Amino acid sequence: xxxxxxxxxxxxxxxxxxxxxxxxxxxxxxxxxxxxxxxxxxxxxxxxxxxxxxxxxxxxxxxxxxxxxxxxxxxxxxxxxxxxxxxxxxxxxxxxxxxxxxxxxxxxxxxxxxxxxxxxxxxxxxxxxxxxxxxxxxxxxxxxxxxxxxxxxxxxxxxxxxxxxxxxxxxxxxxxxxxxxxxxxxxxxxxxxxxxxxxxxxxxxxxxxxxxxxxxxxxxxxxxxxxxxxxxxxxxxxxxxxxxxxxxxxxxxxxxxxxxxxxxxxxxxxxxxxxxxxxxxxxxxxxxxxxxxxxxxxxxxxxxxxxxxxxxxxxxxxxxxxxxxxxxxxxxxxxxxxxxxxxxxxxxxxxxxx
Amino acid sequence: xxxxxxxxxxxxxxxxxxxxxxxxxxxxxxxxxxxxxxxxxxxxxxxxxxxxxxxxxxxxxxxxxxxxxxxxxxxxxxxxxxxxxxxxxxxxxxxxxxxxxxxxxxxxxxxxxxxxxxxxxxxxxxxxxxxxxxxxxxxxxxxxxxxxxxxxxxxxxxxxxxxxxxxxxxxxxxxxxxxxxxxxxxxxxxxxxxxxxxxxxxxxxxxxxxxxxxxxxxxxxxxxxxxxxxxxxxxxxxxxxxxxxxxxxxxxxxxxxxxxx
Numbered sequence: 001x002x003x004x005x006x007x008x009x010x011x012x013x014x015x016x017x018x019x020x021x022x023x024x025x026x027x028x029x030x031x032x033x034x035x036x037x038x039x040x041x042x043x044x045x046x047x048x049x050x051x052x053x054x055x056x057x058x059x060x061x062x063x064x065x066x067x068x069x070x071x072x073x074x075x076x077x078x079x080x081x082x083x084x085x086x087x088x089x090x091x092x093x094x095x096x097x098x099x100x101x102x103x104x105x106x107x108x109x110x111x112x113x114x115x116x117x118x119x120x121x122x123x124x125x126x127x128x129x130x131x132x133x134x135x136x137x138x139x140x141x142x143x144x145x146x147x148x149x150x151x152x153x154x155x156x157x158x159x160x161x162x163x164x165x166x167x168x169x170x171x172x173x174x175x176x177x178x179x180x181x182x183x184x185x186x187x188x189x190x191x192x193x194x195x196x197x198x199x200x201x202x203x204x205x206x207x208x209x210x211x212x213x214x215x216x217x218x219x220x221x222x223x224x225x226x227x228x229x230x231x232x233x234x235x236x237x238x239x240x241x242x243x244x245x246x247x248x249x250x251x252x253x254x255x256x257x258x259x260x261x262x263x264x265x266x267x268x269x270x271x272x273x274x275x276x277x278x279x280x281x282x283x284x285x286x287x288x289x290x291x292x293x294x295x296x297x298x299x300x301x302x303x304x305x306x307x308x309x310x311x312x313x314x315x316x317x318x319x320x321x322x323x324x325x326x327x328x329x330x331x332x333x334x335x336x337x338x339x340x341x342x343x344x345x346x347x348x349x350x351x352x353x354x
Numbered sequence: 355x356x357x358x359x360x361x362x363x364x365x366x367x368x369x370x371x372x373x374x375x376x377x378x379x380x381x382x383x384x385x386x387x388x389x390x391x392x393x394x395x396x397x398x399x400x401x402x403x404x405x406x407x408x409x410x411x412x413x414x415x416x417x418x419x420x421x422x423x424x425x426x427x428x429x430x431x432x433x434x435x436x437x438x439x440x441x442x443x444x445x446x447x448x449x450x451x452x453x454x455x456x457x458x459x460x461x462x463x464x465x466x467x468x469x470x471x472x473x474x475x476x477x478x479x480x481x482x483x484x485x486x487x488x489x490x491x492x493x494x495x496x497x498x499x500x501x502x503x504x505x506x507x508x509x510x511x512x513x514x515x516x517x518x519x520x521x522x523x524x525x526x527x528x529x530x531x532x533x534x535x536x537x538x539x540x541x542x543x544x545x546x547x548x549x550x551x552x553x554x555x556x557x558x559x560x561x562x563x564x565x566x567x568x569x570x571x572x573x574x575x576x577x578x579x580x581x582x583x584x585x586x587x588x589x590x591x592x593x594x595x596x597x598x599x600x601x602x603x604x605x606x607x608x609x610x611x612x613x614x615x
Contacts, residue, residue, distance in 0.1 A: 022513075082518070085483070085493055110513040114495045117448065117480035121487035126449060126575030129478035141579050155579055161365070161475055167581040174575040210523050211492040216508070217519035269533065276515050281477065290614065311612070312590075313605065319594065328590035329608050337598035345602045349615050 012175035029107030065197035094204035133157035163304030233259025240295020244272035280305035298323025391470025395530035429540035445571030452484030457561030482529035
């Protein structure tokens with residue numbers, strides 16, 4: 001592509017991550033990207049840079065340093081107070097054009113999946129969406145006669161076809177190599193207290209035009225629940241629960257297990273639970289120590305979001321439900337009888353121990 | 355008002371996923387459907403048509419058989435269908451696809467372009483925003499509600515834990531979530547129209563302001579290094595207990611074995 005914009009690939013250096021913040025609070029994905037970015041940077045013998053975009057956000061730079069950033073580029077402007085596609089895309093594209101990173105990682109969040117494609121089109125490079133594995137390697141993977149094999153390429157692996165297939169993608173002829181990365185998949189490092197990064201401020205100038213949409217209202221979901229991505233135990237309910245009220249039995253089980261309630265897409269579509277509790281392809285990827293799938297049939301899109309859980313317990317009355325194909329322990333039966341009885345039994349076990 | 359809805363024909367990965375005996379995906383056995391997010395986008399356009407009398411054009415890029423989804427859209431109430439198809443466009447990634455579709459859209463008048471947020475085969479959510487970028491118009495993705503006020507569009511834009519109400523000047527591109535609405539069924543009259551409707555077919559030569567080096571497989575910056583069917587974790591144990599008590603005893607037993615309790 002881009003015969004008209006030949007890139008000198010050698011000029012592009014370093015691993016950059018978009019340090020997403022919302023309400024001046026850094027999103028967990030930023031730390032996850034730093035963790036992965038640090039590992040990739042070590043292999044390439046280079047540094048990891050966080051790109052922090054917002055308004056009055058400079059103070060967050062130290063936090064990014066603690067999680068592995070060697071350098072933080074801060075783009076700070078009143079136009080960037082609340083996320084909007086255009087000023088953020090302008091900010092990130094300007095940073096890329098000025099600093100020329102080899103790799104640019106963005107979280108596959110509702111922000112990153114809007115920002116990433118816009119920026120990649122603007123800087124004319126490829127973008128691989130929703131990656132679950134990032135490695136450094138050769139492209140093509142194996143040397144072939146007559147084909148130049150490039151080394152130190154970013155190999156980006158992602159699920160496709162609703163999680164039925166996986167593909168590994170490279171971007172050999174354009175820079176930066178851009179990827180959005182699924183939240184909850186990469187590991188953040190243990191924060192290093194007192195770590196400092198080189199902080200650079202850069203403002204490319206923001207002149208509002210028709211692409212600057214107006215924000216008329218911001219409506220936050222009222223939720224005091226724990227982020228399901230951080231939960232060690234998830235008690236997840238599906239359509240089989242039958243009603244919003246019936247989630248009470250899952251809450252009771254979650255309480256005795258020290259866990260949190262989550263749900264499938266069907267539950268969100270029915271309006272029984274808010275979107276931020278949804279596990280799956282269009283929800284969140286979770287990997288708790290124990291995942292209870294209760295009354296969840298196990299559509300491939302749901303499984304894609306929870307199959308990395310350490311232990312999966314499924315309860316479903318339909319013996320042929322696909323959830324049983326991924327469950328470690330599958331119980332065919334009536335959840336309305338089993339779940340309350342299980343809660344009672346676990347309570348009794350707990351009491352006996354104390 | 356003129357609205358163009360970009361739609362895609364996709365294999366139905368929901369529910370009806372079929373595997374070959376060797377565990378690979380049996381694509382031949384899967385239905386080809388209109389991508390769900392796109393269908394919600396089409397429904398949103400048709401509701402605006404009902405309300406304001408818009409002209410709705412549906413556009414797709416794909417193999418000649420993708421004309422089927424254009425006919426389905428016409429049967430639902432769309433006015434015109436355009437199929438962009440050419441061998442040189444095959445194997446396109448999102449950059450080359452969005453370049454192609456933008457090249458087709460440059461031939462059309464539009465106030466609003468609506469795409470689905472993402473297609474269920476690729477799940478990238480990239481083509482919509484990239485089309486807007488190529489055309490130099492504002493994009494609002496993840497729309498869960500669309501309203502028109504004069505020359506402005508008011509959209510509820512979904513985020514992980516909130517939504518924003520955004521206002522943009524038209525022309526503008528919106529990517530629709532399938533949560534947006536419940537798409538209507540085809541009507542008997544519509545099906546009759548759809549059979550008779552002429553689908554406009556465009557090839558490479560019809561794309562405006564597009565360089566060959568940005569099209570098809572060779573114009574795609576991303577290259578597939580390897581593709582394989584996903585190796586899934588095998589099934590564990592499945593039991594059919596006689597009673598809730600037996601079920602509980604089984605789970606508690608396993609949890610003790612694993613030192614969970």
